[in-house]
Amino acid sequence: MGNTELQSIHVHPVKAFRALSLREAVVEPWGLAGDRRWALIDDGGKVVTQRQQPRLALAAAELVPGGVRLSAPGLGPLTVPVPEPIGTVTVEIFGGKVEGVLADATAHAWCSAFLGADVRLVHMDDPGTRRPVDPDFALPGETVSFADGFPLLVTTTASLDALNALIARDGHAAEGPLPMNRFRPNAVVSGSTPWAEDDWSRVAIGEVTFRVAKMCGRCVVTTTDQTTAGRGKEPLHTLGRHRRIDGRLVFGQNLVPQSPGTIRVGDPVTILG
8 A cells, every 4th residue: 555646636616517637736624625616506596417417527617816717619718707705595405505606697698508508607605614514424513515515535546447347347348448537536546456445434645634424425427428428327337236335336435624735646645544
């Protein structure tokens, strides 16, 4: 395990848009700086993800000073400023309610034109107070952005290699090997053994320590090709045969930061428990 290190870092400035790869990232209590602070909501205030709209995989968002720059096929790029928090709207995310701040009308029109559906872009102005982590897996005061449930998701290259070997063996070789972006992680670790992360409870990436909250249950988004938005059967078919734990199809671990700092590609990864 001495060569275990951080291979790559990814943030998703707008939830469900394409990942943005970074060489380093500041770790905030609720996740990596810039990760999933924006999301789309439908006309009922419910967050829209690739579960409902796989086409979102084709849209990208770049972090720029004071906002984000959106791009997508068929549309000119649009820079959206962080809205002033003069009022909030109620956002529904996985059955929970959280307050967010609406972006301007130009952003709504751009996003709606891309999806061909009425959606609005919303920003989480204060992730330190807006949304608590699932209390079944949280310590007091832990919060999260618009991520599915936890501040960070970590995956390992060794486990992906093992999963791809199973996909090839079990009859869906035409769908593999799958790239890591199917799992939309924040941190990708190399140098471990397959499925070693199942047993982690605390981990350090460079100068930052994390608590391992729970294994990550996977959904239909993992079957979505992040470059074409097409869908297949994998990896859920193979995860269902080999990685069903406590009724969930699992791949990766959810992390909660325990200290501030910056993580960098190449940082050593130390298993603390």
